[in-house]
Amino acid sequence: MPEVKNPIITYTGISQKIVYDDADSTILDCSIANQIPHLHECGGNGRCSTCRIRILEGHSNLSPRTLKEQQMAEFRRWDPSIRLACQCYVKGDVDIQRLVWTSSEINKLQLETIPEGEAEERAIAILFCDIRNFTKMAIENNTFDIAHVLNRFYTIIGDPILFNNGVIYQYIGDEIVGLFGISGGTREKNCRDAARAALGMYYAIEHLNHMELVDFDLRIKTGIGINFGKAFIGHLGHPKHKQLAVVGDPINTASRIQAYNKEVDGRILISEAIFKSLPEGTFEIGREFTTQFAGHEHNSKLYELKGFQETDMQLELQRSLEYLFTNKDEFAEKFYTRVFEKAPGVRALFKKNMQDQGRLLTHMLGGIVYSLSRPEHLETGLAFLGKSHARYGVTKDHYPVVLSSMMETIQEQLGDECSPKLIEAWEKALLYITNEMKKYTN
Ligand code: HEM
Ligand code: FES
Numbered sequence: 001m002p003e004v005k006n007p008i009i010t011y012t013g014i015s016q017k018i019v020y021d022d023a024d025s026t027i028l029d030c031s032i033a034n035q036i037p038h039l040h041e042c043g044g045n046g047r048c049s050t051c052r053i054r055i056l057e058g059h060s061n062l063s064p065r066t067l068k069e070q071q072m073a074e075f076r077r078w079d080p081s082i083r084l085a086c087q088c089y090v091k092g093d094v095d096i097q098r099l100v101w102t103s104s105e106i107n108k109l110q111l112e113t114i115p116e117g118e119a120e121e122r123a124i125a126i127l128f129c130d131i132r133n134f135t136k137m138a139i140e141n142n143t144f145d146i147a148h149v150l151n152r153f154y155t156i157i158g159d160p161i162l163f164n165n166g167v168i169y170q171y172i173g174d175e176i177v178g179l180f181g182i183s184g185g186t187r188e189k190n191c192r193d194a195a196r197a198a199l200g201m202y203y204a205i206e207h208l209n210h211m212e213l214v215d216f217d218l219r220i221k222t223g224i225g226i227n228f229g230k231a232f233i234g235h236l237g238h239p240k241h242k243q244l245a246v247v248g249d250p251i252n253t254a255s256r257i258q259a260y261n262k263e264v265d266g267r268i269l270i271s272e273a274i275f276k277s278l279p280e281g282t283f284e285i286g287r288e289f290t291t292q293f294a295g296h297e298h299n300s301k302l303y304e305l306k307g308f309q310e311t312d313m314q315l316e317l318q319r320s321l322e323y324l325f326t327n328k329d330e331f332a333e334k335f336y337t338r339v340f341e342k343a344p345g346v347r348a349l350f351k352k353n354m355q356d357q358g359r360l361l362t363h364m365l366g367g368i369v370y371s372l373s374r375p376e377h378l379e380t381g382l383a384f385l386g387k388s389h390a391r392y393g394v395t396k397d398h399y400p401v402v403l404s405s406m407m408e409t410i411q412e413q414l415g416d417e418c419s420p421k422l423i424e425a426w427e428k429a430l431l432y433i434t435n436e437m438k439k440y441t442n
Contacts, residue, residue: 332358
């Protein structure tokens with residue numbers, strides 16, 4: 001088919017049309033050049049699949065799949081309409097739809113690695129979190145919007161699962177179940193992710209109690225149990241309604257560990273399997289318990305998780321995101337005002353709309369915090385960002401200016417929520433990000 005000069009790419013959903021005028025650009029490059037938010041966690045390397053798009057019209061107007069894309073499509077059982085934006089070039093008009101946007105959508109991509117119609121044994125960490133007496137509390141309190149509180153609750157307890165590369169398996173009544181490591185990862189990483197998610201949930205609930213529910217004289221109490229072990233995972237069920245199913249003793253045990261909180265008035269209990277998966281001295285542990293769960297012939301040892309002994313950078317960053325980006329536009333505006341005050345010459349490097357630029361920046365920062373739980377893609381993602389910044393005319397000298405402006409804006413935005421641990425975590429993270437980017441700058 002003859003190539004069309006300057007084809008049009010239509011982004012369905014945002015109804016934006018752009019002219020494709022550089023044959024060396026992939027669709028991902030076009031999105032970035034036109035300030036269209038488009039996830040690209042691995043930086044266009046055909047490894048993460050977050051840039052995937054659905055081709056709604058003009059499928060034959062794209063370059064064929066590259067080898068990387070072909071392998072990914074086969075492994076994840078994609079139909080031909082799904083393409084990797086970082087791997088395809090345009091020869092004629094196309095209508096596309098970006099498919100991955102939220103953290104929950106990224107995490108769900110792991111489900112594509114699970115077999116259809118059969119179960120496979122995988123070693124995973126399992127987290128059960130239950131709200132005590134929530135239903136009773138909801139019935140007794142007509143003074144506030146229970147639907148609002150419920151939605152807030154599910155968001156704040158779901159986010160820590162998603163932030164830590166976990167998958168929300170199911171909601172059962174007042175309980176949420178998260179799985180960590182269903183598509184791989186080391187035992188240590190998966191257990192650490194689950195423990196970090198548990199602490200993130202606990203802190204978020206405490207914050208909700210102290211800030212939002214205090215006027216209602218209400219207090220949400222949670223019990224969290226975590227376990228690690230081999231479970232059977234598959235997409236099972238009726239041929240027309242298959243769903244993710246995870247079965248095995250470690251799952252039941254995680255549920256019982258959660259329930260054991262009630263007996264000991266605990267908050268977070270971890271199994272010995274979790275405790276032993278991380279180097280000694282990692283966890284701050286409170287009480288220890290020994291119990292025999294129904295159906296088990298052996299005793300189980302449980303540990304009360306209080307925190308990490310050393311500051312966990314990811315936990316601190318995750319905790320701060322909600323307060324930091326409550327008003328993303330305001331954050332970005334304050335940040336860029338500082339940068340331009342410190343280095344007025346830098347202003348000329350920004351050619352496009354500054355409000356859109358600010359949104360891309362905060363989205364990217366949130367994404368980086370989030371992808372710290374998938375470090376395999378982070379380095380290539382930052383390399384890509386570093387190379388594009390070199391093209392924008394950014395030099396090594398600019399990085400310290402951006403770093404100090406960012407730290408000042410973070411401290412201002414966090415206000416009372418700011419703590420030395422948070423500052424330490426953000427400094428460490430930003431130093432890592434900018435050092436990685438700087439490697440590609442003159
Ligand atoms: C924490 C480090 C930084 C992050 C996360 C970041 C993030 C971003 C993002 C997401 C974009 C949108 C385009 C793209 O994705 O390539 C962008 C563009 C840009 N950034 Fe950065 N950036 C950082 C550091 C810097 C530094 C040190 C400078 C130098 C002053 C800079 C100057 C620019 C410029 C000039 C553009 C292009 C704007 C335009 O075309 O109008 N950035 N940045
Ligand atoms: S696969 Fe395209 S950005 Fe990662």
